[in-house]
Amino acid sequence: MGDGVWDGPFYRVRRTGYEICFVPGAGEDLGEVCNVDLWVTFADGDRWSATAFTHHEVLRLMDHWRNTGERLNGSYFFCWDGLIVRDPGIPAMVRVIDDLVATGDYTSALRPLGPEDDGESDDGAAP
Secondary structure, three states, X not given: OOOEEEEOOEEEEEEOOEEXXXXXXXXXXXXXXXXXXXXXXXXXXXXXXEEEXXXXXXXXXXXXXXXXXXXXXXXXXXXXXXXXXXXXXXXHHHHHHHHHHHHOOHHHHXXXXXEOOOOOOOOOOOO
């Protein structure tokens, strides 16, 4: 896959000033991923999240729900941090995130998570 590295279940792609972390399914072909959680962490610790779906995956899910009766028989689709992309695969999704960061549009397209939690409570004691 080129510029990414595995870190346990995470596939991390480092960029200048930020990192993209994907959570693909175990054994999933990274060139064919069509539904994946991801987050972007900037050098200052600020984090943003998305669930990237290809438009074909959205249609597949809606067709499935038509058969199961979910979501008004597949009449609608939503998720709290959904990002629809044209092409499958981690490389295509990296290009999308790179563009969102370069243009500043990530602040509209991704969901803010705030700074990375260091695992300490306000009083300095571990939770």
